[in-house]
Amino acid sequence: MNIEIEELAKEFGTTRALHPVSLSIPSGALVALLGPSGSGKTTLLRILGGLEFPTSGRVLFGGQDATGLSVQERRAGFVFQSYALFKHMTVFENIAYGLRARKRRERPAEAEVGRRVNKLLDLIQLPDIGTRYPNQLSGGQRQRVALARALAIEPRMLLLDEPFGALDAKVRKELRQGLREIHDRTGLTTVFVTHDQEEAMELADLVVVMSMGRIEQVGKPDEIRAKPATDFVRDFTAA
Amino acid sequence: MSDIVLSRPVPVTTEPPLIRSLLIGLALTFVALFLFAPLVTVFVEALKQGWAGALDALRMPDAQAAIRMTLTIAAIAVPINAIFGIAAAWAITKFDFRGKAFLITLIDLPFAVSPVVAGLMLVLLFGANSTLGGWLIANDMPIVFAFPGIIMATLFVTFPFVARELIPVMIEQGRAEEEAALTLGASGWRTFFTVTLPNIRWALLYGVLLCNARAMGEFGAVAVVSGKIRGETATMPTMVEMFYNEYLAVAAFTLAAVLAMLALLTLLLKSLLEWRHADLLAATRRH
Numbered sequence: 001m002n003i004e005i006e007e008l009a010k011e012f013g014t015t016r017a018l019h020p021v022s023l024s025i026p027s028g029a030l031v032a033l034l035g036p037s038g039s040g041k042t043t044l045l046r047i048l049g050g051l052e053f054p055t056s057g058r059v060l061f062g063g064q065d066a067t068g069l070s071v072q073e074r075r076a077g078f079v080f081q082s083y084a085l086f087k088h089m090t091v092f093e094n095i096a097y098g099l100r101a102r103k104r105r106e107r108p109a110e111a112e113v114g115r116r117v118n119k120l121l122d123l124i125q126l127p128d129i130g131t132r133y134p135n136q137l138s139g140g141q142r143q144r145v146a147l148a149r150a151l152a153i154e155p156r157m158l159l160l161d162e163p164f165g166a167l168d169a170k171v172r173k174e175l176r177q178g179l180r181e182i183h184d185r186t187g188l189t190t191v192f193v194t195h196d197q198e199e200a201m202e203l204a205d206l207v208v209v210m211s212m213g214r215i216e217q218v219g220k221p222d223e224i225r226a227k228p229a230t231d232f233v234r235d236f237t238a239a
Numbered sequence: 240m241s242d243i244v245l246s247r248p249v250p251v252t253t254e255p256p257l258i259r260s261l262l263i264g265l266a267l268t269f270v271a272l273f274l275f276a277p278l279v280t281v282f283v284e285a286l287k288q289g290w291a292g293a294l295d296a297l298r299m300p301d302a303q304a305a306i307r308m309t310l311t312i313a314a315i316a317v318p319i320n321a322i323f324g325i326a327a328a329w330a331i332t333k334f335d336f337r338g339k340a341f342l343i344t345l346i347d348l349p350f351a352v353s354p355v356v357a358g359l360m361l362v363l364l365f366g367a368n369s370t371l372g373g374w375l376i377a378n379d380m381p382i383v384f385a386f387p388g389i390i391m392a393t394l395f396v397t398f399p400f401v402a403r404e405l406i407p408v409m410i411e412q413g414r415a416e417e418e419a420a421l422t423l424g425a426s427g428w429r430t431f432f433t434v435t436l437p438n439i440r441w442a443l444l445y446g447v448l449l450c451n452a453r454a455m456g457e458f459g460a461v462a463v464v465s466g467k468i469r470g471e472t473a474t475m476p477t478m479v480e481m482f483y484n485e486y487l488a489v490a491a492f493t494l495a496a497v498l499a500m501l502a503l504l505t506l507l508l509k510s511l512l513e514w515r516h517a518d519l520l521a522a523t524r525r526h
Binding site: 050 | 415416418419420421422423424425426429433434437438
């Protein structure tokens with residue numbers, strides 16, 4: 001599903017987190033929102049997910065206005081920075097949460113929930129951890145469980161906030177590959193936030209460079225490297 | 240450097256034995272003197288005329304009425320304040336709004352105000368001398384010197400316990416898990432019952448136990464508002480005082496012992512729950 005962002009702005013009190021920005025994300029793309037902290041990239045992601053509401057502007061999902069849709073109605077799979085796994089639930093219960101939270105007539109039977117959770121555990125290549133609790137997992141495992149939990153709701157898009165931020169360099173590289181594979185298999189439009197230019201360039205089809213609440217440049221990784229649009233982009237991507 | 244010679248390595252993380260035993264001794268003396276001795280005294284005094292004397296005291300209608308009164312107050316005030324406390328902590332920690340700092344101060348007010356003053360405020364507001372109080376009495380709904388006043392005084396005095404216990408825990412946990420539940424399609428209520436409540440249940444339990452202890456033990460505010468009418472509005476703490484002033488020492492201490500046992504029972508309950516759920520507690524603790 002393609003995402004259109006039209007003149008979206010966000011103010012927190014008197015501070016402008018996002019100047020009016022516009023962006024067009026083609027269906028099935030893997031997009032990186034790249035920028036330093038305070039660049040507005042997380043605000044933009046949270047607006048897409050329905051966790052914040054814009055001061056002005058519109059968001060369209062698949063051509064339809066989604067600006068006023070509640071977070072539940074968005075059906076966006078969201079992976080949080082520190083994963084936000086439910087500590088008091090097992091991995092199985094975490095992944096099943098979204099299915100069990102559905103309205104009665106849309107809710108799959110328990111057997112079907114089990115089948116889907118196990119399928120997702122296979123997808124993240126951790127088939128045997130269903131009975132464990134989140135604090136019994138490594139950082140990389142937690143990230144993949146968070147991904148599975150987000151995918152369980154059959155989301156219309158996947159949104160990830162610094163998905164590799166809390167991991168060490170080696171695991172980070174492996175999981176980058178993992179995210180790429182999951183993206184290619186599901187075909188979901190995927191947007192992730194990162195401050196790591198190498199990560200953005202290596203993983204994304206489309207990189208959106210942001211600074212001070214503005215979009216500086218949008219392009220394929222090699223385009224941005226070859227022709228940085230502003231001094232900021234050149235400095236930031238050279239780092 | 241080489242001229243510094245240590246005869247014996249002194250670990251930096253520990254104190255010399257003398258200081259250590261002094262500190263431990265001081266702490267133990269304090270605990271024995273101020274916590275343990277008074278508790279023992281209550282039971283010793285209660286049993287001065289043997290079990291028969293204590294049981295006789297408990298058979299007095301006034302004592303029984305006071306026990307019933309105190310248990311009823313706790314049964315009503317504690318659930319109400321648990322719900323209010325959760326609501327206040329939830330609002331303060333999960334949302335941003337104007338006047339938040341003011342609300343936090345307001346929650347602490349009952350701690351800052353003397354209970355006697357709190358009781359007096361209720362008397363002035365709802366007593367026979369106020370317009371509102373006069374109207375309430377005329378319409379057969381007296382608040383002061385009656386059951387509703389006692390409940391109101393107890394609610395006021397015990398309000399901060401649950402909220403105060405929950406706020407730091409909920410701040411520390413942040414909003415991410417709730418947000419995750421919402422993105423997974425859960426409604427606000429479902430999020431609260433399946434994510435928030437399980438995360439705060441231990442803090443909630445402590446808050447409720449503290450609230451309960453204070454609700455049963457409150458003296459000042461209740462003494463002013465209730466009028467201490469025997470068999471009608473007297474609670475256990477106020478009845479203890481009345482017995483004591485009438486030189487009914489055994490009755491006073493027996494009732495005091497029952498009150499102390501109720502408190503010990505809640506502590507025992509807490510320990511029991513912690514012990515039974517120890518593994519779950521360890522598994523779900525924050526890393």
